[in-house]
Amino acid sequence: xxxxxxxxxxxxxxxxxxxxxxxxxxxxxxxxxxxxxxxxxxxxxxxxxxxxxxxxxxxxxxxxxxxxxxxxxxxxxxxxxxxxxxxxxxxxxxxxxxxxxxxxxxxxxxxxx
Ligand code: DGP
Numbered sequence: 850x851x852x853x854x855x856x857x858x859x860x861x862x863x864x865x866x867x868x869x870x871x872x873x874x875x876x877x878x879x880x881x882x883x884x885x886x887x888x889x890x891x892x893x894x895x896x897x898x899x900x901x902x903x904x905x906x907x908x909x910x911x912x913x914x915x916x917x918x919x920x921x922x923x924x925x926x927x928x929x930x931x932x933x934x935x936x937x938x939x940x941x942x943x944x945x946x947x948x949x950x951x952x953x954x955x956x957x958x959x960x961x962x
Contacts, residue, residue, distance in 0.1 A: 850895045855946035859893045868923075873908070874915040876951075885954030886925060890916055895946055899936045902947045916951055931957050 850856050857863040859875055868888060869876035879887040890912050896902040902909070916932060930953030935942040 850946075853895055853944075853946050855889075855891050855944055855948065856895050859891070869915055869919045871911075871915065873911045876915060876919060879950065883950075884952040884957070886930070886952065888919075888951045890949045890951060892947055897945045898942065898947055899934050908947075912949060916949065920951075925953055929953060929957060933961070 854863065858865045858877060865877035867875060867877045869890075873893055874890060875893055876888050876890045879889050892902065892905060892908050892912060894905055894908075896905050896908070913932075920927060920930065930951060932949050932951055934947065934949045
């Protein structure tokens with residue numbers, strides 16, 4: 850989508866700090882980090898949210914494998930990180946291209962607000 854900021858990041862029209870990339874998935878640092886580790890994992894194909902993305906074959910396998918592999922590769926502490934996707938404006942979604950936040954590196958409270 851031409852006006853989608855994450856599509857522009859995929860195309861490298863907007864710079865980002867990329868930590869992982871394959872044919873389907875991109876992971877980069879969140880511009881407004883809420884924890885010492887705060888990455889966004891997105892499908893390269895544009896899909897709006899967690900529900901719309903069910904139309905994209907195997908997309909969750911690809912994203913969740915990318916998350917787990919990166920955590921393992923970076924040797925990040927596996928005791929205390931969170932993966933979350935805000936679905937819809939009422940849940941705090943502000944960019945309407947599916948993304949999963951990976952948050953870690955500090956104590957995380959629950960429930961979230
Ligand atoms: P959400 O509120 O769940 O839709 O999360 C969107 C996140 O995207 C938010 O934490 C900030 C981040 N973000 C927005 N624009 C940019 C950008 O241009 N670059 C990067 N790296 N992150 C962005």
